[in-house]
Amino acid sequence: MLEVKDLVVAYGAEPALDGVSLSVPDGALTAVLGANGAGKTTLLRTISGLLRPRSGTAALDGRDLTRLPAEEIVRLGVAHVPQSGGVITELTVEENLRLGGLWRWRRGDLARRIAAVYELFPPLADRRARAAAALSGGERQMLALGRALVAEPRLLLVDEPSLGLAPRVVAQIMAVLRRLCDDTGLTVLLVEQNARSALSVADRALVLSLGSVAVAGEAAALAADDRLRHAYLGF
Amino acid sequence: MVRFVNLTLAGITSGMVFATVALALVLIWRSTRIVNFAQGGMLMVTTFLAWTVVDAGGSYWVALAAALASGLVLGAVIERVVIRPVEDKPPLNAVIVTLGLFVLLQAGAGMVWGDTPHSYPPAFGIRGLSVGGTRLLLSPNDLFVIGAVGAVMIALTVLFVRTDLGLRLRAAAFAPEIARLLGVRVGRMLTLGWALAALVGSLAGVLIAPSVFVGPTQFDAVLVFGFTAAVIGGLDSPVGAVVGGLLLGCALSYVSGYLSSDLVTLGALAALIAVLLVRPNGLFGATTGRRV
Numbered sequence: 169m170l171e172v173k174d175l176v177v178a179y180g181a182e183p184a185l186d187g188v189s190l191s192v193p194d195g196a197l198t199a200v201l202g203a204n205g206a207g208k209t210t211l212l213r214t215i216s217g218l219l220r221p222r223s224g225t226a227a228l229d230g231r232d233l234t235r236l237p238a239e240e241i242v243r244l245g246v247a248h249v250p251q252s253g254g255v256i257t258e259l260t261v262e263e264n265l266r267l268g269g270l271w272r273w274r275r276g277d278l279a280r281r282i283a284a285v286y287e288l289f290p291p292l293a294d295r296r297a298r299a300a301a302a303l304s305g306g307e308r309q310m311l312a313l314g315r316a317l318v319a320e321p322r323l324l325l326v327d328e329p330s331l332g333l334a335p336r337v338v339a340q341i342m343a344v345l346r347r348l349c350d351d352t353g354l355t356v357l358l359v360e361q362n363a364r365s366a367l368s369v370a371d372r373a374l375v376l377s378l379g380s381v382a383v384a385g386e387a388a389a390l391a392a393d394d395r396l397r398h399a400y401l402g403f
Numbered sequence: 404m405v406r407f408v409n410l411t412l413a414g415i416t417s418g419m420v421f422a423t424v425a426l427a428l429v430l431i432w433r434s435t436r437i438v439n440f441a442q443g444g445m446l447m448v449t450t451f452l453a454w455t456v457v458d459a460g461g462s463y464w465v466a467l468a469a470a471l472a473s474g475l476v477l478g479a480v481i482e483r484v485v486i487r488p489v490e491d492k493p494p495l496n497a498v499i500v501t502l503g504l505f506v507l508l509q510a511g512a513g514m515v516w517g518d519t520p521h522s523y524p525p526a527f528g529i530r531g532l533s534v535g536g537t538r539l540l541l542s543p544n545d546l547f548v549i550g551a552v553g554a555v556m557i558a559l560t561v562l563f564v565r566t567d568l569g570l571r572l573r574a575a576a577f578a579p580e581i582a583r584l585l586g587v588r589v590g591r592m593l594t595l596g597w598a599l600a601a602l603v604g605s606l607a608g609v610l611i612a613p614s615v616f617v618g619p620t621q622f623d624a625v626l627v628f629g630f631t632a633a634v635i636g637g638l639d640s641p642v643g644a645v646v647g648g649l650l651l652g653c654a655l656s657y658v659s660g661y662l663s664s665d666l667v668t669l670g671a672l673a674a675l676i677a678v679l680l681v682r683p684n685g686l687f688g689a690t691t692g693r694r695v
Contacts, residue, residue: 216584242586254581256574267574270567271586315585 169194169355170215170323175224177207177214184210186379187224192323197349197356199370199387201363201401206376208359209251212325215357216248217241228323243271247321251328253312257301261292261311264300268315278318285314288344306337313344323355324348330362338362342369363401367391375400409540410660411653416545418652419552420611424629425636425644426556427604432638434576434596435490440501441481442604443626444508447619449474449601450608451516454523454617463526470605478601482594490593512619520618529613548610555606556645559599563641572596624668628655631671635678637688646686650674 170192177185185207192198202208213219215226217238226233233241242248247268256264265282273281286293289310295303300311309329316324326345330338346369348354360366367373367387374384375396383396390396397403424442431439439445453470457463485504489496527543563569574582575592583589607629608622615621632651636643651674658670678686 218580218584238580238583239586239588242584248584250581250584254578254584256578256581258577259570259573263570263573266567267570267582267585267587270571319586 169229170357171225171227171230172211172215173225173227175211175214175226176222177210177219178222183222183379185214185221188376188379188381190374190381190384192355192357193372194355195349195353196371197345197358197369199363199366199373200357200359200376201366201373202361202376202382203400203402204361207379208361208376209327211376212248212250212327212357212359215241216246216325218248242319242321245319245322246325247316247319247323248325249312249316249327249329252331253308253329255300255303255308255311255315257299259300260297261300261303262296264311264315265292265318269318272319281318281320285317288317289314306333306340309333309337309341313341317348321354323357326356326358328359328361330360330365335365338365342366345369363397364391364403367401405537406660410656412539412541412545413660414653414656415649416541416548416652417656418632418649419549420607420625420648421628421632421651422645422648423552423555423603423607423610424625425633425648426559426641427600427607428630428633429636429638429641429644430596430600430603432633433641434572434593435486435497436494437486437490437497437501438630438638439600440498441504441508442600442629443622444505444512445474445477445481445601446604446608446626447617447622448508448512449477449605450523450612450617450622451512453609454516454521454612457524458521463524467526467606467609470609471602474601474603474605475598477605478598479594481601482597486597487590487593509619516617516619518619520616520621523609523612523617525613544613551606551610555603556641559603559641562599568595627668628671631675635675635685637682637685640685640687643685643687 172188172190175185175188176183188211200208200211210219214221215233217233217236221234228244228246265285266278269278269281291307292310292314300308303311329341342365345356345358349356358366358370367390370387373387373390375382377400382400383390427442428439431437449470452473453466456466456469481504485500486497489500525544526547529542529544531538531540531542533539563573571587572592572595575587575589579589611625615625628651632647633644635651636647651671654674655667655670659667
């Protein structure tokens, strides 16, 4: 579905991504692992159109995304949940969710999708009229995820959902991602520093190190490889 | 007592106009973090256009419509052409650009319409209404001013809070990058934000024109008071703009009535300092901690 080829992205002179190639297969959960500064966030921001690469392509079903603005890439079915969620705290929970589907659905359809998100994340339903600023970290991550799902994307990009959350909440979020993949055929590209929990749900994984792909393979194989775990994943 | 009531009524009327100018400034500050120093010039130009319509024999209402429509267009064009290139630059660039635009508009208006102020008709009579034999400092035209500003404020509130477009506008203002990821065409929202602000400003121009006359520099004081009102209210809050405008209008009316009309400008300064001493972010301003 998504084919990234020789992607080079630089802030100033220093390349953050130095020739990254990867493919994200349809309907699978692919995890991108790596330490701080490995270029994980840069990769997602480039795919969703927030950053322009110096060279290389990111093609969705053959269509290059790197020349499109972010607001058009969304319309191709790519949803990006940024680091820490990017919930708009000045808006209510419901407004955040509506915003997620506004470009796509008419009123009635939108209400149905939002209801489905409330079913997926019941804590949000109780707080629908509250300002998103009043949510806990875990609830914000649910809201961010739910907001991305309202538009029923084909490809979901998720940036470090585990950041700053309790292990129990992280496990919940990971389980939801897995379930979405299995039940709705959603394709997920998950960026995580928390390799252990990401590998526990991913089909495939690759490790970014200093701006390029160090290792790629089946998630189970990566998790089982002791040397690899020690060298790159730290567990 | 009658004097106090009268001064308050006069204060509310002028306060509503200050509030409108303040609202125009707040709308732009909220969406682009730019203080639009050109606002005075913009509303001066649109009011001149309205005057041209009146001068050519057009009715008050056609002139008002012309001012509002030209405000909408002028705001959109200025955002697209002049402001867009400095939006992601250091704030000082925008300050210089809006100040330059102000000078340009003022000089241009002088060249086109001349420097002599022209009188402008009010919408309704300006003789004070009398209640139980006392004549109040509140004319039918003042009621129209209050009503028109009130209607615009209600319309804007409905637009921002109740409509999908308003949700997009707010999202684009609060978190432009996130809004783009959610499919909001942020560039268009900014253009629309400027257009709406200029529309609001152009209304203020026409409403105040009968008392200040129409000339290239006649609206400078209104802009200063509008700006003061916006800062009192917190610059970030539309409600604050309205409250700030009304407070300032009344304060200035008392100063002018009980002390001396020469002290009005000083009174505005005193009111500004008094509010900012107690609440440095303005009455309704967000704590700076929220702005990341």
